[in-house]
Amino acid sequence: MEYPLLLEPITLAGRTVRNRVVHASMSTRYTQNQDIDPRLVRYHANRAAGGTGLIVTEPLNVLPWHDRSHRPALFQPNTLDALSRWADSVESKGCRLLGQFQDSGRGHREAGRSHQAWAPSALPDDLSWTMPREMPAHRIHEAIEHFGKGARRLEEAGFSGVELSAGHGHLFHQFLSPAANIRDDEYGGDVEGRTRLLRELIEVITSSCKNNFIIGLKLPGTDGIPGGIDHPESARITARLAETGGFHYLVYCDGSHSHTLETHIPDMSYPRAPYVEEHAEIAANAPGVPLMALGLITDPAEAEGILAAGKAQMVALGRPLVTDAAWVKKSAEGRQSEIRYCVSCNTCWATIVERKPILCDNNPRLSQPDEVDYWPQPARRKRRVVVVGAGPAGLETGWVAAARGHDVTVFAASERPGGKAYLHAQLPGGENVSSVYDYQEMAAGKAGATVHLGIRAGVDDVLACEPDVVVLAGGATMLWPNGWPEEWRDFVFDIREVSREMLERPDETIDGTAVLWDQDHTLATYSAAELLAERFARLVIVTPRERLASDVGLVTRQGIYRRLYGMSNVEVVLLSDIHTHSALDEGRVSCRNVLNGSLRDIDDLAMLTWSGSRAPNDEMAAPLRAEGLDVVTVGDCDMPRTLLAATTDGHALGRSL
Template identity: 50%
Template sequence: MSEQPYPTLFSPCELGGVPLRNRLAHASIVTRFVKDGEATEALLNYYRSRARGGTGLIVTEPIAMTAWNRVPTRLRAWDDGALDSLQRCADVVENEGTRLLGQVQDSGRGRHAVGRNDGAVGASALPDDLSWTVPRVLSVDDIRRMIDDWADGCRRLKAAGFSGVEISAGHGHLFHQFLSPWSNRREDAYGGDLEGRTRFLRELVEAIRAACGRPFIIGLKLPGDDGVPGSIDLAGAHAISARLAQEADRFDYWTWAWGAHANSLYRHLPDAHGERHPYLDAIRELRQAAPAMASGAIGYLTDPNECETALSDGTADLVFLGCPLITDPAFGRKAESGREASIRYCVSCNTCWRTIIEGTRLECDNNPRVGSADEDDWQPVQVRRPRHVVVVGGGIAGLEAAHTAARRGHRVTLVGASEEPGGKTRLHAELPGGENLSSIYDYQYLAGRRAGVDYRLGEAATADSVLALAPDAVLLATGATAAPPAWVPAEYLEIGAVPDARAMARDMLGRSGREPGRVVLFDQDHTEMTYALAELLTARFEAVSIVTPRERIASDVSLINRQGIYQRLYARGVQLVTSCTPRDLDALEEAALDVVNVYSGAVTRLPDVVAVTYATSRVPDNVLAAPLAAAGIEVIPIGDCRAPRTVLAATREGYEVALAL
């Protein structure tokens, strides 16, 4: 028998008298799989798959327990009305040998969706740093009633079979607001000095312990450096941890979160634009306030090797993964059995965060089956009548369709013009911050290999060459091309004087050094790839200007990613010219570009311009559709060839179309 590759990660431990089979924990993630306060089948599928997939502990999304927080999209625990639903959640997890914790949380004044939080309560009548919501101030009686409600709710969770709870006191939520001198200006017993500002949290822990006794896990997620001036920095986090350590006998583990409901929100979910697992050194220091207390590692950990290191070097006793366990519910089982190559890895794109804030349900760029039955060990139903399916295009929509169709029993041939798989996503992966995107097409390509896909890369498909393959169906995944703006003359396009963003990216990746002058990037795209190119351009030109007809940039990007984009672009000195569009290219003869305000018509001249490029709306490359259809072949456009959209849409559509064949 081979030696366990991650001996610490998959070693058992105990928290609060409750045994855990391993140290892999699922951090709390909102799913939007709750309806009218009760668990849907999708939520039960989600928890079951991750428990069955080898996770040792799962923390639920926040649960509604108080009179102030009866939200229909949260599991109901404010009375016994949904006890059966809570029991079903506990059963699907605990019966697999995994421990289930409910999260205790209230957003307080915090809000990161559009608009303000009309029902907000908080420590003081001070505005939220993002939404500018001013909360109703909680009275002392309100606080005590909330504590009683939470203690009763936790007692119900224990009765339902939960192994414990985690109190979310970071991320800018209510308890964080009480802990911070920036948001807590109270003059009563729950404000003022550190003793007062920690009182709410300490009394809550005491009440939950009294209601639930032992064995019952109580965990704390505390603020690290929240990035808000005058709030909680690392020194402040140390002080809070030291005070709570005085009552360490009342709780069982702690971990720390970065960022807040402010311009630092993006620190909550670090990505490939920064260093990997950036908070572990600080977590190692913070835990010294009570070294015997079990601590959790968290923050941009996506690989089992990183998890093992964080556990074996003294940083932590548990590792909390969120997004990686959305992407692959069997992460634990695969890592424990030495099958790391078959893990579908998280690309840290934060699409999951965007779908739960702006969308209707949790989704993932690299897992089109989130919330489906048997997600952890999905085996597609075999087709009764296999067909020869030809996929034209080697991007992520085509690759997803190819391996899914082949796994169902179809004979699949994939023809791609590029010699390597990945399409435009492969190009994005070469740009700053895009490296993790390779995990999407790497997984798809290898899955296709295992399923028997016949890859014919480096072949430009024509109607005749496709027909020569004698397909029963053709999935057209040939992508899309940026439409040239009206202000670019045809002769400029013919000689490549004004390239589109992808052509510019390929050119810049082949260069080194920094040239004098300004490059202007016209932005009518507003997606991450455009700003990754802008970052690359700052390394190739003295000055970079982004011109967009909208009032801001990155409007097709989640708030958490948009903050990071602004931070990086401003740090690199990029000029943002909003509500403007180039008038024409006449001034290029004078090394300038005239841009006109789309509202006032005012003209501004940008000086020292040596290059212009554009990222615009894309047009499907579907020229093969008509001749193939005329030949009597079933043709199904997918991905950008159907309609230019996102990575999420491409993988999901490739999967769904292949299932329907």
């Protein structure tokens, strides 16, 4: 067995958990009108079937004032039956299911502000500036009582336990934090007072449920708020809670509803498993209580190493189990190379915050009945399929079509698969993007597709294959910025061309200023910007919008800001475009404010580049159709969009052939 510690059972509250892999709580937005949606049940059932040992649900509506329509309610009419079906769908497959209890309090990460928020003190939320009402003592007691009833209801429905989420800047976290809790009654003040709500809640649940009902506790590691919870304070909180006990495992999370929100769900720019060491040190203040490691752990070998080092007793995965429901099954069978690995791009998080059901860049089968260890069903009729382009859209189409039994030939102009995604993977913070096309390349080989690398296929190459269907997946090319002088084309190149050139000369640094005109606002552009900042003495980013990164999710945007504004040689010029009368030959770019027309010069210019709108590379479509062929465009070659669109559309096309 390659991962003996990861696959070893563990006992919590007298219940056996079959392995050490835990699905950390992830919101899905499948729920509507507080009902337990079949998609939500299927999502968790799929992960149970894929071998996960324990699953923690998304937050549940428990309290009388909990009315968020996207969260499953515990006390709606007929809910007990639905809860029982949910629990059975997971527990019957050998996996433990825990419900998560929390209240957002003043915390609000969606657009606008919450107008029905309670908090320990009437202090505004650090992110949304929501102004809450202070919870009176009788409301605290009411909440504790109802959470106790909620735990009893979960137990009655067949759940194995509950996790109390006291991190992420939510209500329990707010009570623990000296920055958010300035009460002068028994629920405020020192650690004794600030932990009282949690201690009383654990006591009520313990007295309401049987001895084998698992109680997990998620606590803040550090929230990054001045005067809030840092590691020493978290250690003190842990020690006080451990004195009373009553809980069966600990897990920590960083960040809060503030500029540190991104730290709770670290992306590709972070080091691997960034919190393991510090969280282990904090958890030492609760000796004997199993600890779950959490945060940017994606690989089974990585998880095994954490357990082997004694830094944790379990490993909590959120996004990696969104990406591959069979992560554990494949690991146990020695098929880790067949895992669809998490990109850590946080598309999943962004979609739910946009109030849409969860989506994943690298899992087009998310929550489908056949999701677990998916392999396509054979087609009724075998066809010859030629795919021109080996980026994510083309490779996804190709492997799925080949797996269905079609004779598939893929042409890639580059010597490596991945298309533009390969370029992004070479840029700062982009390494995990390779997880998408690495899986696709593996699957294409397994399915028997023929992939020709380094061949820029033309019409004759395609016709020579005598195809029944041609799929054009050659991506898109950045358009020359509107109004820029034609004579600039000889020495001004787009950010992709510039990035390739700089990656070929890894040791080169350049005196002078690089100017990046940004009309793109997606993650890859800022990965390239970091490369420019590393190589040039100065980088100025100019955009006609009022902020950078407006086309990415909040936590991704926060990370981009943290990195760029943390570089002393980076400057940002907002609400401006590049004046077409700039004296580039004199080493000067002029920026024109789009609102008032004022000009600003940037001197010492070494390079001007841009990132902007793209046009599909679909020039082969017309001549191939003129030959009578069935031609389909996919990915950026159809409509330039996102990595999510490329894998989703490519998968759907492959299944349709």
